[in-house]
Amino acid sequence: MLSPSLRYALMGIRIFDRKFGKDFLKTLPNTPAVYLFKDGHGDVIYVGKALNIRRRLQSYRNARRLKKDRKMNTIIKDSVSIEIRKQDNEFKALILENELIRKFRPKHNVDGAFPFLYPAFGTGQTRDQLYLCLTSNIDRYNGIPMNWFGCFRSRKRCKAAYESLFYLLGLIGHTEPPQHVKATPGMRGSHISAFRRINYIKDDLEDFFAGSSLRLLSTLTNKLLQKAHARKHAASVQASLETLAAFYKSDAHLLNKALATLGEAPRLVQQDERDILFINYRQGVKEELPRHRQADKL
Secondary structure, three states, X not given: OOOHHHHHHHHHHHHHHHHHOOXXXXXXXXXXXXXXXXXXXXXXXXXXXXXXXXXXXXXXXXXOOOXXXXXXXXXXXXXXXXXEEEOOOHXXXXXXXXXXXXXXXXXXXXXXXXHHHOOEEEEEEOOOEEEEEEEOOHHHHOOOOOEEEEOOOOHHHHHHHHHHHHHHHHHHOEEOOXXXXXXXXXXXXXXXXXXXXXXXXXXXXXXXXXXXXXXXXXXXXXXXXXXXXXXXXXXXXXXXXXXXXXXXXXXXXXXXXXXXXXXXXXXXXXXXXXXXHHHHHHXXXXXXXXXXXXXXXX
């Protein structure tokens, strides 16, 4: 007797074959390609890339009733056709995938579809206040002198890092009430806070966002140990420090490394250039960008 997951897989194979043809996979090469799933109106609902297009689409055909296969099953259910665009190598497939996601913004592509939403961190300072900002629209904050860092792709990780910093900086300094923060535009998804008596931490904070040093965590730890109310909430403090360490590793330091491979070290990468930067970094194909274009790209 077949297990439920195997029965579901066989049912999925029948659906795949009925929609795209029983011999469809046999017509595909074992080479890099970009694939576009389309719905009944011809609209692109998902764009993906593959080093081996036949093997990749075979995984869609064999998808089971498991959490890891949920997205593939949904895409198959919503689509009626597949367009294949063969590529010479995986790098070209990555470039084309990025372009098509930004062009079509398919409903099943979340990452990369809306680069204008990629957030950046900002730090600013007056005589008495240290500002911390998280926004995807830095131009709206021209009224406050800010140094900007990013941009970063994960809004979820950025928001978690901001909330952790807001909590920890409030424990070692004095959080300004909103009415005392210099007039700033109210924007959904943007956050800005001001703190007093912690201006000494600004350099460490900026090195942290730039991905060049984790000294901020040592500075915070030393200051927090001197605060009785911080020691009282040691578990929450530790969780916040771990959140910041994870953000540094997965976002800030990784961006720093990507920039270093291209011989550039700006603090801020433009939103619409962030993904192409990482494609070049991860593929190790710096030479494929003409030297005179590298500075323009960043």
